[in-house]
Amino acid sequence: MSASRTSARCSGVAERVVARGPGRVNLIGEHTDYNHGLALPFAIDRGVTVRAEPYEHATSTGAGAAEGHEGATIEAIAADLGERDVFPLDAPERAGGWRAFVRGTVAELQAAGHTLHPCRLTIEGDLPHGAGLSSSAALEAALCLALVEEEDVDRVELARLCSRVENDWVGAQTGLLDQLAVLCASEGHALRIDFRTLDLQPVPLELGGWQLVTIDSGASHEHAAGGYNERRAECAAACEALDIASLRDAGAVDRLPEPLGRRVRHVTTENARVEAMMHALASGDLSAAATLLDASHASLRDDYEASVPEVEATVGALKRAGAAGARMVGGGFGGSVLALFPPAVAPPPGALAVAPGPPARRLRAG
Ligand code: GLA
Numbered sequence: 001m002s003a004s005r006t007s008a009r010c011s012g013v014a015e016r017v018v019a020r021g022p023g024r025v026n027l028i029g030e031h032t033d034y035n036h037g038l039a040l041p042f043a044i045d046r047g048v049t050v051r052a053e054p055y056e057h058a059t060s061t062g063a064g065a066a067e068g069h070e071g072a073t074i075e076a077i078a079a080d081l082g083e084r085d086v087f088p089l090d091a092p093e094r095a096g097g098w099r100a101f102v103r104g105t106v107a108e109l110q111a112a113g114h115t116l117h118p119c120r121l122t123i124e125g126d127l128p129h130g131a132g133l134s135s136s137a138a139l140e141a142a143l144c145l146a147l148v149e150e151e152d153v154d155r156v157e158l159a160r161l162c163s164r165v166e167n168d169w170v171g172a173q174t175g176l177l178d179q180l181a182v183l184c185a186s187e188g189h190a191l192r193i194d195f196r197t198l199d200l201q202p203v204p205l206e207l208g209g210w211q212l213v214t215i216d217s218g219a220s221h222e223h224a225a226g227g228y229n230e231r232r233a234e235c236a237a238a239c240e241a242l243d244i245a246s247l248r249d250a251g252a253v254d255r256l257p258e259p260l261g262r263r264v265r266h267v268t269t270e271n272a273r274v275e276a277m278m279h280a281l282a283s284g285d286l287s288a289a290a291t292l293l294d295a296s297h298a299s300l301r302d303d304y305e306a307s308v309p310e311v312e313a314t315v316g317a318l319k320r321a322g323a324a325g326a327r328m329v330g331g332g333f334g335g336s337v338l339a340l341f342p343p344a345v346a347p348p349p350g351a352l353a354v355a356p357g358p359p360a361r362r363l364r365a366g
Pocket residue numbers: 026029030031032033034134174175176177178330331332
């Protein structure tokens with residue numbers, strides 16, 4: 001093995017590391033994370049896989065240098081898109097699209113004290129981008145677990161780090177929901193998250209013959225560009241007007257001008273729906289769970305104004321197909337719809353059955 005090959009090792013522990021980040025579905029608790037509220041997401045089987053392997057030419061004498069980079073580099077390949085990126089390991093520069101996630105994760109890991117090594121990252125996935133199933137957090141988590149030397153990193157810290165990638169490198173002022181769901185979920189369970197305390201509680205998700213499915217509305221979203229950041233700013237404005245630290249502390253909202261009053265009403269009623277969902281699940285009352293999905297959707301549509309015509313059409317189609325409850329998932333303004341079907345009612349063609357799978361993990365090393 002040559003000296004450059006030795007220095008091209010990945011993750012410090014093995015020649016090759018493969019990590020998988022799952023997508024997530026949020027059962028209920030939408031736009032509550034950045035308001036210190038409650039949510040109940042779970043990880044799903046679909047996700048993003050990152051393979052990190054020695055990059056023999058990743059030094060100043062190799063391919064990286066030939067492409068104008070001095071010193072050690074990282075090569076990243078987005079296999080599904082047929083695109084490639086090469087950037088200096090020590091000082092990744094800003095970029096757009098999927099490159100922002102990779103460069104941001106590399107930079108934030110190093111800023112947090114992790115030692116990274118030059119390597120080639122190959123990214124593949126089976127999660128649709130922009131469909132509200134959090135392909136972003138799946139990618140960030142898989143990148144982290146493929147790149148860090150130690151496997152037993154603090155996952156809440158890692159979630160915060162991934163969130164900084166979204167906020168500071170991608171420009172989406174998203175909260176911690178997706179990253180905590182993807183990194184801290186457990187198989188067979190939803191994860192009750194209290195965003196004020198970061199208390200995480202696994203909740204058995206037993207559906208007794210009922211079925212959860214998602215279906216893509218066909219309207220893609222970009223949190224960095226759409227109404228998401230605007231809603232976040234409105235919540236901050238409401239906090240300022242109410243003189244409270246977060247909307248978790250909001251009570252009566254009649255002192256607020258519209259649309260701030262509606263925004264606050266969504267957040268406070270959504271927190272209550274998360275608690276109600278916990279009761280519905282604990283007592284096996286899936287009809288009540290379905291009713292809560294409908295109520296959450298109505299609140300997101302009418303009070304939070306986060307729906308679009310394609311999402312409304314998809315919810316309508318699912319209800320006509322026999323769904324007992326249906327709602328938009330994720331940040332809204334497009335993306336997927338989640339629906340709960342009673343036993344013996346078949347979901348429509350194109351619906352994706354979703355069940356709680358394992359969290360982000362290394363698949364194999366060596
Ligand atoms: C997106 C964001 C999350 C959360 C949801 C809405 O998925 O990434 O942080 O705010 O929207 O619940």
